[in-house]
Amino acid sequence: MNHNQNSGTVQRHKEHSPMKQHDHHKQTDRHHEKTGHGGHHDSGDGQMMHHHGDFKKRFFLSLILTLPIFFLSSMTTMLTGIEISFPGADWLLFLLSTIIFFYGGWPFLTGMMTEVKAKNPAMMTLISLAIVVAYLYSTAILFFSSGMNYFWELATLIDIMLLGHWIEMRAVMKAGDALQKMAELLPGDAHLVTEQDEIKDVPLQEIQKGQIVLVKEGEKMPADGRIVRGSTHVNEAMLTGESKAVAKEVGSDVIAGSINGNQAVRVEVTATGEDSYLSQVIKLVSDAQKEKSRTETLSDKAAKLLFYVALAAGIITFIVWFWLSADWSEAINRAVTVLIIACPHALGLAIPLVVARSTSLSAKNGLLIRRRMALEDARLIDTVAFDKTGTLTEGEFKLTDIVVETGTEDELLQIFAALENQMSHPIAISIVQEAKSRALTFQNADQVTAISGVGLEGKVGGATYKIVNTRYLRQHWPNLDLAKADQFAGEGKTVSFLLKENQLIGYVAIADEVRETAKETINGLHKLHKKAMMLTGDSRQVADKVGAILGIDYVEAELLPQDKAKTIQKYQHQKETVMMVGDGVNDSPALATAKVGVAIGAGTDVAMETADVILSKSNPKDVLYLIRLSKETYRKMIQNLWWAAGYNILAIPLAAGVLAPIGLILSPALGAVLMSLSTIIVAINAQLMKVK
Known part of the structure; x- marks a missing residue:
């Protein structure tokens, strides 16, 4: 599987981005831009x-x-x-x-x-x-x-x-x-689940990363975390501006301060205090x-x-x-x-x-301006580059096709699910959900590691397996007949291949719907005399299909995270001023490289990454408002x-x-x-x- 191809799906890779040093330089440059206004602005x-x-x-x-x-x-x-x-x-x-x-x-x-x-x-x-x-x-x-x-x-x-x-x-x-008032709305106590599976109420400040907390119906999430038991709907309107309750299942991330809906869930704490989403957003504001x-x-x-x-x-x-x-x-x-x-x-x-x-005006329309200079720079943009998955598409994947080379569909799906069960990205969740819907049991995979720009590798039942993307397969086995996989890709589906000891045993195709607002966004950019570009790690066929549907001017496919940044650099060297719109996680090198970096969505990782502007309503169409406001x-x-x-x-x-x-x-x-x-x-x- 191409886990690196979908910027919304690669949380596990973000620590390894080769462009992090550039990110640091950009932040340093921004620091030097900041100064007091006529002697009255202070640092604290x-x-x-x-x-x-x-x-x-x-x-x-x-x-x-x-x-x-x-x-x-x-x-x-x-x-x-x-x-x-x-x-x-x-x-x-x-x-x-x-x-x-x-x-x-x-x-x-x-x-x-x-x-x-x-x-x-x-x-x-x-x-x-x-x-x-x-x-x-x-x-x-x-x-x-x-x-x-x-x-x-x-x-x-x-x-x-x-x-x-x-x-x-x-x-x-x-x-x-x-935002400070939002932080003050956090609950004073949390229901800690002890090692003996008992529930103990403790002060919020005593909660530590890695602990499990119970969040009852109607209660606020006490900390950033990931659901490990149960499913529910969560109201994140206070944090993201999105009024619709968001469905959350095992593996879904939740944000401190959001309101739990109709079911009690258990949440593993992933960030507290200064590391939490609210603290990060307050700091960036x-x-x-x-500035x-x-x-x-x-x-x-x-x-x-x-x-x-x-x-x-x-x-x-x-x-x-x-x-x-x-x-x-x-x-x-x-x-x-x-x-x-x-x-x-x-x-x-x-x-x-x-x-x-x-x-x-920006606050009323869900724009969180992290860097004020970006508000002025947005008017100078020539080209807006979009990540595909989760930005132009919904990021809600559904497994549509299974092709078996060796064994049965259930056996193939069991191995896929065993490897992906340790991951929390949308593609992994869609595969695990399909396995569970078939009532399949699967083993625990060992030594699961990410392969940057390719997928992942791990051991199941003593055998070594890899989940890889189309590009990897063509590079290593150029003579393989991938006509069926190419057909899926031509339909706009993402294809992931499973290798056992470097032998292809099958592959799955996963579909992702194009956002309804994406077409309006591209048309709006053209009316503003701006060009649209798509940067994706997905296959060329998938990228071209989505690009054709939306009418995108430039389509760049099969890119690693650092390739996205290099592509932006290439266009900027050609005297084009580029805005990058991504999910703020694995797109961080590109967000840092672009003249203006825009993160779509307001997840925990977004607040910690390098975007200049955050679209809290997760609507790419807000880019048009940003440019007009600028x-x-x-x-x-x-x-x-x-x-x-x-x-x-x-x-x-x-x-x-x-x-x-x-x-x-x-x-x-x-x-x-x-x-x-x-x-x-x-x-x-x-x-x-x-x-x-």
């Missing part, structure tokens, strides 16, 4: 939680203090013509503004120090430049001179920047919070939260450029105005106006608001950056007085109106993001 989950609450607290307190500043500032007088004055009003205005400057502005001031030390000024430096200049200039005006102060500008700038950072952190933590997207980097570059532009514009403005007017006060006023206006409030919200919206997210980010930068492109020259000769100078009041308008447009634009 606890620190992220702290900053999330910290920004929220600073924002609301600053917002409350901004209200009296509005009524006391000269900006309000200029806008409304109403002046509020009473003894000590100036001191109250100064006190409130000072609290906002040091309390609300502290994250930005410390962030500026980090950026300056790194000699890499960006958003924090730009914000700090504006608030420091506004605070110092306004203080000087208030107590030592006359004119308009900028305390209102100072307060609103800090408010909006705090709001932007809070929104960003809340958005990226939302998915993680939901946490990792994704700390900065390419467009966020672009906004930092824009902020860096604006910092230098503002600094240069401020200095030039001062020099020109002083040279033309010889008025120190007016020259300083113009330069300060430029420096304050140069910091766009909207730029601080441009990316976080879109991130928040795209995070919400395009729309990027489009909205770029739109928002232009709206934010557009304010500066217009405001800085006007504030500097470029049109002063014709009597047009941007007043601080009008600058504030333009700033607010830009911010409102950015916020509305982000919320209007929809994916068809």
